[in-house]
Amino acid sequence: MEIVINRYVKKTSVEGPGNRACIWVQGCPIKCDGCINEHMWNIDKGISMDIIDLSNIILSVEGIEGITILGGEPFYQPQAVYLLCKIAKEHNLSIVVFTGYTIDKLQQSDDKWVHKLLSITDLLIDGPYINKYQDFNRPWIGSSNQRYHYLSHxxxxxxxxxxxxxxxxxxxxxxxxxxxxNGMGDINKLKKNIFKNIL
Ligand code: SF4
Incomplete structure (x- = not known):
């Protein structure tokens, strides 16, 4: 089975607890005002990858404690994301998932893959990005309405x-x-500083 992604990073320490592999999935129907990943909204503009091939790449990385799925919207492709996460979990990697939906909305879904994905997620970070609530004081997230849900121990x-x-x-x-x-913070300020220091 294939998963449609935008990109992946084999190891990073700024997208969840510890060092993690990160996969940005392609496609998001939520379309938050102020989203910095607008180029990930259209699923047709993504890269299709075989789930086994992608999981083999992730499993070959040394020194990671888990994977983080973000995007794009992971619950837009719940079956593919679940199957990828299941393989990672079978190899003792933890699962962090970001979603623009609220957990209540996901729990009301009649799609069994949504529930399966929730069932193996260790940390779910939910809620859309809301520009007027922009807040970089908490790790990994950009607006104060978003919440951490510890779905396992x-x-x-x-x-x-x-x-x-x-x-x-x-x-x-x-x-x-x-x-x-990748990471979270004031991206516009960062870009200005990068160019100021390079030029
Ligand atoms: S849910 Fe995430 S990817 Fe989708 S529009 Fe909102 S911020 Fe962007």
């Missing part, structure tokens, strides 16, 4: 200490000279 220990984790960015430069950024 794996990250329960973070419940009281999550405020101590700082947001950050990873910046990579590809061999082709592209600047690839």
């Amino acid at each position: 794996r990250y329960k220990y973070l419940e009281k200490s999550i405020q101590n984790i700082k947001n950050g960015f990873d910046i990579r430069i590809s061999p082709q000279g592209e600047i690839l950024i």
Whole structure:
């Protein structure tokens, strides 16, 4: 089976607890005002990858404690995302999923794959990005309406200490000279500073 993604990063420390592989899925029907990933809305503009091939890439990475799925909207392709996460979980990797839906909305879904994906998610971060609630004071998320849901015991220990984790960015430069950024914070300020310091 195939999953449609925008990109993946094999290891990063700014998209959830510890070092993680991250997969940005392609396609999002939510279309939040102010979304910085508008180029991930149209599923037809993504890259189709075989789930086994993608999981093999992830499983070959050393020193990660889990995978993070973001996008795009992971619950737009719940079966494919579930199957990928299931393989990761079978190899003791933890699962963090970001969604623009609220958990209540997902729990009311009549799609069994939505429930299966929720059932193996350790940490769900829910809610749409809302521009007027922009807030970078909590880790990994951009607006104050978004919430952390500890759906298993794996990250329960973070419940009281999550405020101590700082947001950050990873910046990579590809061999082709592209600047690839991931993480959370004031991206516009970051871009201005990068160019100010490079030029
Ligand atoms: S749910 Fe995420 S990807 Fe979708 S529009 Fe909102 S911020 Fe963008």
